[in-house]
Amino acid sequence: MKRRSAWLWAFLGVAALLNLAPFLYQVGLSLAPPERIFASPWPFAGFTLEHYRYVLGKLPFGLYVWNTLVFALGVSLGHLLLSLLAAYAFVRYRFPLQEALFALFLVSLMVPFVVTYLPSYLLVAQLGLLNTFPGLILPMLTAGYGVFLLRQHFRHFPREVLEAALVDGADGLALLFRVLAPASLPTLVALFLIALIGAWNQFVWPGLVANRPEMYVLTVAVQRFAGGEGGSAWGPLMAASVLATLPAFLLFLLFRRTVLETFMEGGVRA
Amino acid sequence: MQPVRGGFWVRGRRSGLEAGPYPYLVPALSFLLLFVYWPLLYNAWLSLHEWNLVSPERRFVGLANYSGLLADPGFHRLLGQTLLYVALALVGNFALPLLLALATLALPPRWQDLFQTLFFLPTVAAASVASLVWLYLYLPAVGPLAQLLRGLGGGVPNFLGDPAWALPAVALVANWKYLGFHYLVALAGIRALPRGVVEAARVDGAEGWPLGRYVLLPLLAPTLTFLFLSAVTSALDYAFIPVEVMTQGGPFGTTSNLMYGAYQEGFRFFRAGVAAAQAVLLVGMFAVFVVWQYRLLSRRDGYEAA
Numbered sequence: 198m199k200r201r202s203a204w205l206w207a208f209l210g211v212a213a214l215l216n217l218a219p220f221l222y223q224v225g226l227s228l229a230p231p232e233r234i235f236a237s238p239w240p241f242a243g244f245t246l247e248h249y250r251y252v253l254g255k256l257p258f259g260l261y262v263w264n265t266l267v268f269a270l271g272v273s274l275g276h277l278l279l280s281l282l283a284a285y286a287f288v289r290y291r292f293p294l295q296e297a298l299f300a301l302f303l304v305s306l307m308v309p310f311v312v313t314y315l316p317s318y319l320l321v322a323q324l325g326l327l328n329t330f331p332g333l334i335l336p337m338l339t340a341g342y343g344v345f346l347l348r349q350h351f352r353h354f355p356r357e358v359l360e361a362a363l364v365d366g367a368d369g370l371a372l373l374f375r376v377l378a379p380a381s382l383p384t385l386v387a388l389f390l391i392a393l394i395g396a397w398n399q400f401v402w403p404g405l406v407a408n409r410p411e412m413y414v415l416t417v418a419v420q421r422f423a424g425g426e427g428g429s430a431w432g433p434l435m436a437a438s439v440l441a442t443l444p445a446f447l448l449f450l451l452f453r454r455t456v457l458e459t460f461m462e463g464g465v466r467a
Numbered sequence: 468m469q470p471v472r473g474g475f476w477v478r479g480r481r482s483g484l485e486a487g488p489y490p491y492l493v494p495a496l497s498f499l500l501l502f503v504y505w506p507l508l509y510n511a512w513l514s515l516h517e518w519n520l521v522s523p524e525r526r527f528v529g530l531a532n533y534s535g536l537l538a539d540p541g542f543h544r545l546l547g548q549t550l551l552y553v554a555l556a557l558v559g560n561f562a563l564p565l566l567l568a569l570a571t572l573a574l575p576p577r578w579q580d581l582f583q584t585l586f587f588l589p590t591v592a593a594a595s596v597a598s599l600v601w602l603y604l605y606l607p608a609v610g611p612l613a614q615l616l617r618g619l620g621g622g623v624p625n626f627l628g629d630p631a632w633a634l635p636a637v638a639l640v641a642n643w644k645y646l647g648f649h650y651l652v653a654l655a656g657i658r659a660l661p662r663g664v665v666e667a668a669r670v671d672g673a674e675g676w677p678l679g680r681y682v683l684l685p686l687l688a689p690t691l692t693f694l695f696l697s698a699v700t701s702a703l704d705y706a707f708i709p710v711e712v713m714t715q716g717g718p719f720g721t722t723s724n725l726m727y728g729a730y731q732e733g734f735r736f737f738r739a740g741v742a743a744a745q746a747v748l749l750v751g752m753f754a755v756f757v758v759w760q761y762r763l764l765s766r767r768d769g770y771e772a773a
Contacts (some may be wrong), residue, residue: 209582217585220589238612238618286489290487290488292489292759298492300761301499304761309749311512311729311749313502315739317502318738320501340496361479400595401711438596438599457583461651462655465630
């Protein structure tokens, strides 16, 4: 028994270490003195903030953070609101074509973006919305995941509570926002965070639609920096990448339990 | 409009102000139709045309884009490489997460929590940024992997520059990025096993292989199916960002796949019709898996899929 558990620990420990190694290198390089970067396989000696200073002086990070924040908040709040309303419609009412309409949401999760991006891009361009926040945000507001998750969650809501609320005269928006939503707060927070982190990390769509430097989001800015002068400047590049990754990591670590549980409950790719 | 029948779980008193489901449904539905289903149709229409994205003229070519692709050895190669990505996803995002989940569940709960968080972290990182880090790890000669291998006395491949190594190297990044999610699904599925049934089988003397084959396997079947399908369908787009950031499909197109190829046709070579046709073929080829996944999800969610 003891032997077996030693193997287990070794297997999981090594796997976890390998899994996290890229992050260790990312942080290690961003703090390593330049001469350490190729000196050995372990660039984790010495400590300097010069890469951070360089990057923050060189790139308009505040602007990128602002762009990313507006984009990510727009997408996640919109996603939350739209899916809240639609999921409510699916559980509160019965209506013709209900199952077919729900299937539309579910299937949308499995449509690869390569099929939808070109037409969406053309539409956004035609509306003159390239390099604008509406052009960035609106096409991302397809709420398939949220509708699926919340509908599943609402269905398990205790029936007696709802019937009591109905007797009290709470129906429609009141039933949704005074009864269902407050009671489902952890799931709503998790859905919001999953959407927020997902949007924060978006790369392909913002790279297509927001290609003017003053509209770059962080992921795009870091990649363009790597494609240009940052390509060989690994220290500054890793400093920039740490700054871009950190907010999503902190949010996840703070709300770890709720997010993980909701992921398990939904069992759907975000 | 048909009158609304009773609620799904509640048969409420309907006030005059209550407008039925449509006001709630229409906002989300509009975005869905405008940015998923209209593009799908438009894409299908585009696939029958020749167009460079800017010219006002779109020439109708019928199925020429399709027959062109099907006859093109380059397209066959993309198909083969796509299947290779899928095969590697079955190792990294099906087999490995299951193994890790089984190992994790043998630990005390407090440690399970820790490993859950540690294995999930790459899922939270931006794929594009993480791919830049891997670019450093893979650097020929001076990168840490190369130095390490040299230190061990082995040969040092140029991971992203050598056609034989590049696809597995890119797939590793993609698998790493999605491992945490699949691990979580595996954990949830195994945890949800009905203990009573398993215990009863044990009491009846089932052990080892029979216990696994006739009790655990059938109980785990939905989780295994979901994991398998998720690994297959996510393999379609999971390599996209690593490819774009690390190799742009190279060297000599060896890391490209149907997804990336379609994107390049459209946004790099401005052959919108060919890109659209390739996207349609891609969706067609994976339709079986997508429909299967849909049926599984809708059943789990309480609807029997029609």
